[in-house]
Amino acid sequence: MPISFEPTENTRLAREHFRKIAQEQMRPVSRKYDEQEHDLPREWVDWYWKNGRGAAPRVDGPADGMVQVCVQAEELCWGDAGLYLRTPSAALGGAAVAAAGTPEQKERFLASFRSDGHPVWGAMAITEPSAGSDAAAIQTTATADGDEYVLNGTKIFCTAGEGASQVEGGFVVVWATLDKSAGRAGIKSFVVPAGTPGMKLVGCEKKLGIRASDTATLVFEDCRVPKENLLGSAEVKKRDAGAKGGKSSTKGFKGAMATFDATRPIVAAMAVGVGQAALDYVVEALAAEGVTVRYDAPPEQLTAVERDLMRMEAELQAARLLTWRAAAMMNRGQANNLEASMAKAKAGLAVTEITQKAVELLGPPGYSCRHLVEKWMRDAKINDIYEGTQQINQLIVARRILDYPSSMLR
Numbered sequence: 001m002p003i004s005f006e007p008t009e010n011t012r013l014a015r016e017h018f019r020k021i022a023q024e025q026m027r028p029v030s031r032k033y034d035e036q037e038h039d040l041p042r043e044w045v046d047w048y049w050k051n052g053r054g055a056a057p058r059v060d061g062p063a064d065g066m067v068q069v070c071v072q073a074e075e076l077c078w079g080d081a082g083l084y085l086r087t088p089s090a091a092l093g094g095a096a097v098a099a100a101g102t103p104e105q106k107e108r109f110l111a112s113f114r115s116d117g118h119p120v121w122g123a124m125a126i127t128e129p130s131a132g133s134d135a136a137a138i139q140t141t142a143t144a145d146g147d148e149y150v151l152n153g154t155k156i157f158c159t160a161g162e163g164a165s166q167v168e169g170g171f172v173v174v175w176a177t178l179d180k181s182a183g184r185a186g187i188k189s190f191v192v193p194a195g196t197p198g199m200k201l202v203g204c205e206k207k208l209g210i211r212a213s214d215t216a217t218l219v220f221e222d223c224r225v226p227k228e229n230l231l232g233s234a235e236v237k238k239r240d241a242g243a244k245g246g247k248s249s250t251k252g253f254k255g256a257m258a259t260f261d262a263t264r265p266i267v268a269a270m271a272v273g274v275g276q277a278a279l280d281y282v283v284e285a286l287a288a289e290g291v292t293v294r295y296d297a298p299p300e301q302l303t304a305v306e307r308d309l310m311r312m313e314a315e316l317q318a319a320r321l322l323t324w325r326a327a328a329m330m331n332r333g334q335a336n337n338l339e340a341s342m343a344k345a346k347a348g349l350a351v352t353e354i355t356q357k358a359v360e361l362l363g364p365p366g367y368s369c370r371h372l373v374e375k376w377m378r379d380a381k382i383n384d385i386y387e388g389t390q391q392i393n394q395l396i397v398a399r400r401i402l403d404y405p406s407s408m409l410r
Ligand SMILES: Cc1cc2nc3c(=O)[nH]c(=O)nc-3n(C[C@H](O)[C@H](O)[C@H](O)COP(=O)(O)OP(=O)(O)OC[C@H]3O[C@@H](n4cnc5c(N)ncnc54)[C@H](O)[C@@H]3O)c2cc1C
Pocket: 092, 123, 124, 125, 126, 127, 131, 132, 133, 134, 156, 157, 158, 159, 160, 207, 215, 382, 385, 386, 387, 388, 389, 390, 391, 392, 395, 410
């Protein structure tokens, strides 16, 4: 079967559409909200809610689904990754509801994101002070009480956590254990609507990069949600010991983890967008000085700068193709756990290297806040941390290739 690496016409149209939005709506306020870290970026939020939510232009023909979502993420992060994360949308919380929710839950929780009301946000809260890469170590508890679950615990580094917890119509998907003695099998996710008593916003992080994004600490103290807000099955099968073969007992946990197969290609695409922004900038700046890449020159005649630029382009393109593969597989309903982690690991590393190199190639101006390149270098690193760190994604790749369970390779 011939393999096509060409995006469809619809995806090409989407790329142009979102690039224009990135250029016209995001770049002009990019520096402002990097500096005003905890302010709501009103210009972007209001513009997007009113004008940006409509679908990209389409022609008749095949749709790319997830590939198009990745192209949108890439282009908007070419504009500004922090603003992209602050875009009013269901985001990671929506991905969790879409992956594990019933049709009734999808309708109930996602309706406000389609309404003409005020902007709303969704978020996903997994990470805790003592549970990050090892999500199975979660300490937040959910206790059944009549028709409700009562949540208690602390969640940290929750992207969009301020908007999702405070603004009516939004929600936070909270991972908590129904039974600590059941290990992974006890961990479930619960939708906590914004403003639910007992969900408290403690504050937002001051960060290295993606400063326009609100990264919240949330405390849950006797926070009550209706039983219908649990995503997936409430059943806890205690058989789990994390050993090879204990598959059925961790189905709920694995189901929740499967959300990452959809979100990792998107994060990889975000990384590619930031890398492309830095590469475009440096290529243009060097061209203005008369320095361009001679693609047809023999290798021994290439300058160090030409080699650097070629390597940056190659790394970026490799990351993009891995991202599109993982997304296209998802579109076709194929298992993409390996490919999603490959894309995320590759793109996270590529963007940190490319943006550092861009700062280096520009010399002192690259380090100056007069240009956005130093910001993109700061914005890059997060792609190597959230949605599974570089090391964790490499572990997943190794497990998949070697066919080892997590208990045997960690
Ligand atoms: C800006 C930002 C936004 C975030 N947004 C969200 C969010 O929306 N929701 C959410 O739930 N979380 C979020 N996170 C948290 C993020 O997902 C975690 O930071 C990440 O999973 C790593 O967990 P940790 O911080 O506990 O680090 P740790 O797990 O303590 O890891 C520390 C270091 O050890 C390495 N390491 C850990 N285990 C292994 C291993 N087995 N083998 C090799 N190396 C290992 C890691 O790769 C890392 O380098 C966010 C974090 C940041 C910084």
